[in-house]
Amino acid sequence: MADESRPKTDGGPSAAPGSTAAAGGKKKEKKQRTDVVVPPKKPKLSKAERRALQEAQRAAKAAGGGQKPGRKGDRGEAQTSSGDGSRKTPRKPEENKIEGGTKMKDSADASIGDKEVSLFSHLPKPKDADTHLVPSPANNNSIHPAIQTLGHLYQTHAIIGGNARCRAMLQAFALLLQTYTPPETSRDFRHDLDHSLLKPAFQYWTTQCRPHSVSMGNAFSFLKLAVANLSRDLAWDAARDHLLESIEAYVTERIEFAGKAISRHAGSKIAPSGDVVLVYGKSEVINRLLLDAALVDKKIFRVIVVDSRPMLEGRDTLEILSRAGIPCTYVLLNALSYLMRDVTKVFLGGAALMSNGSVLSRIGTACVALLANSNRIPLLVACETYKICSRVQLESITSNELGDAEEVACTDCARTASSNRWREPVGEGKDGDILSDWKDQPNLKLLNLMYDLTPPDYVTGIVTEVGILPPSSVAVLLREMSPENSAK
Structure with a gap:
């Protein structure tokens, strides 16, 4: 009976008035706090409104150079806020100055980006043949002079065509094999031959000169497979002779004999x-x-x-x-x-x-x-x-x-020799020739x-x-x- 007469304190219908007032007072104190800012509830957007908001955010991000607004380190419209909520003034982008106090963008950087066709910007850029002339062995001791010479011929289009490029590559590898000797500390000459001789040469042609053709890639895979199939216990002289015979057989059967067979089949038509x-x-x-x-x-x-x-x-x-x-x-x-x-x-x-x-x-x-x-x-x-x-x-x-886009700009297509080296355009520098100064034309791009x-x-x-x-x-x-x- 004593328990039933005791007042309840759980806020139910039979709770004591004093306890209800105390609980309400605590809740009231929490609502009166001024150091916490409660953001307003975001309105529920429709599908069309959400799509419009996303498009606006993408446009703002693109206008800000690909960075989100308000991000630290942004060179354009970045803003930083301090603890008291104040905002600093946005920093202006750095501009290069020329004589007379005039500010302008870097013309070199602008020309690189502005003259690229965006649809093909992911493709490797052509190498400048004038800046990659055949270097001396002293400049790069890891690359054989024959590899550098052949790379220069690839780069200047002196050797063109899938068969000609593949044949020249295999002949260069044959020359390297004749002059190569595995180091005395080598445990497996196959590994040293692959990583110290073949791969560096192929990567030099591909990255420094011109992207390799499909014929070159397939021939290189064949040569790597021939090296991997060599017996580890085989003497180096015998292994070298076997590789040279394999290269010669590949050129003879896959290129020369194949050309004769194709001539016979197609000639019948x-x-x-x-x-x-x-x-x-x-x-x-x-x-x-x-x-x-x-x-x-x-x-x-x-x-x-x-x-x-x-x-x-x-x-x-x-x-x-x-x-x-x-x-x-x-x-x-x-x-x-x-x-x-x-x-x-x-x-x-x-x-x-x-x-x-x-x-x-x-x-x-x-x-x-x-x-x-x-x-x-x-x-x-x-x-x-x-x-x-x-x-x-x-x-x-x-x-x-x-x-090279300069080849498209060259209106005089006559060649000085069969090596596809071009003369300067006859009309270069003349008034009215838009291709003579195509890099200075803001609305002109060349694609080759x-x-x-x-x-x-x-x-x-x-x-x-x-x-x-x-x-x-x-x-x-x-x-x-x-x-x-x-x-x-």
């Missing part, structure tokens, strides 16, 4: 007389099959050589074919649509074959293939199997190579792409040393030629 064959640029295997058809098989046909700036490789093709007595017509790419009415067959070379059947080749090849397809003219792509790449590529933007991608739908057949195949069979051929399947 040329009629004994009356054909008009169209070729584009310069291709070693295309020139071989045309010469064999005219000189060996005694076929009578005419060749239309299509060319384009800035490389103008078709001039070399025109010289080779005309000296052999083959009737030729030389035109630029912009006149191709008119001459397509006379063409009966189109032969093109390829720098690489993607696994989905796409053809990576010199810039402008896709235009030729498109016109041939629209005019219902059969198009054959001659390419060796060692140029097949396991990568799938759908466009020419993700992976490509940038050339080296390759483009031809979709497999525009290709009638791909001529390899194993025969004429449809583009859909490239993946099957790649699987059959893989080292894993060949070892079984």
